Amino acid sequence: APASVASGSSTxxxxxxxxxxxxxxxxxxxxxxxxxxxxxxxxxxxAHGTVASALAPTYCWANEAWHQWGTWPYQQRITDTTYxxxxxxxxxxxxxxxxxxxxxxxxxxxTASQLVGGxxxxxxxxxRSSGGFSCPTVLPWVTIHTSHYEDVVRTDTGxxxxxxxx
Numbered sequence: 001a002p003a004s005v006a007s008g009s010s011t012x013x014x015x016x017x018x019x020x021x022x023x024x025x026x027x028x029x030x031x032x033x034x035x036x037x038x039x040x041x042x043x044x045x046x047a048h049g050t051v052a053s054a055l056a057p058t059y060c061w062a063n064e065a066w067h068q069w070g071t072w073p074y075q076q077r078i079t080d081t082t083y084x085x086x087x088x089x090x091x092x093x094x095x096x097x098x099x100x101x102x103x104x105x106x107x108x109x110x111t112a113s114q115l116v117g118g119x120x121x122x123x124x125x126x127x128r129s130s131g132g133f134s135c136p137t138v139l140p141w142v143t144i145h146t147s148h149y150e151d152v153v154r155t156d157t158g159x160x161x162x163x164x165x166x
Contacts, residue, residue, distance in 0.1 A: 007067040007150070011160050014062040014083055016042035022062070022083040023096040029113050030096040033120045041094040042085045058093060060085040061158045067150040067165045070135075073104035078150050080113065080129035086156035092120050095154075099129035106135040106146075116151065123156045126163065 014022075019042045023030035032041040039045035043058030066079040078101055085094040095115075101108030109132040118125035130149035137144060151164035 006069075007065070007162055007165070009063060009065040009152070009160055009162065011061055011063040011158060013158075014060040016044035016060055016085070018062065019060045019083040019085055019094060019096065020044075022081075022098075025081075025096070025098050027111065027113075028096050028098040029115070031094070031115070031120050033091075033093045036093060038094075043093075056087050056090055058085055058087050059158065060094070061154075061160075063152070063154060063160045065129075065150065065152045065160060065162060067148070067162065069146075069148050070103075070106070074106060074135050074144075076103045076106045076108075076131070076133040076135070076146060076148060077101065078111070078129050078131045078148055080127060080150060080152055082113075082127055082152070082154060084125070084154055086123075086158075089157055090123065092118070092122055092125055092154075092156055095120065095125060095127075097127045097129070099131060101131035101133060103133060103135070106133040108132070109134055109145075117153070124153055126151055126153045 099111040
């Protein structure tokens with residue numbers, strides 16, 4: 001039977017130190033506004049010299065978005081874990097993303113995360129998380145190889161939405 005829910009997402013407020021630590025995770029793709037120090041990009045230090053920094057604080061969020069394909073026990077799931085910070089309602093200042101894959105019988109061969117739209121300095125960004133899977137069959141010499149992706153947009157107000165998958 002098909003999965004009753006093919007995708008999901010959970011977002012929470014994150015601390016600046018959590019956002020920085022996420023950038024050090026294995027396989028994470030990370031970017032910070034080059035006009036700011038890392039501490040300023042995550043809101044741990046004040047960006048001096050701009051009126052905007054005094055009027056609009058920097059917030060950080062953590063989001064885990066997932067999409068699943070197939071039916072048990074051949075399901076394949078990609079989970080995109082992203083931390084990002086923004087000058088609220090103005091622009092993205094920091095992001096760090098990593099992708100993981102999972103399944104019951106299907107093994108994950110590779111995963112990747114890449115920016116496909118927007119980014120630092122924009123009010124939004126889209127991350128594509130992808131992965132390759134190997135699924136054994138009842139015939140020992142036949143393995144099904146598939147790859148999938150999910151696109152998730154995130155905003156400078158903490159919003160998150162899946163905008164594509166395949």
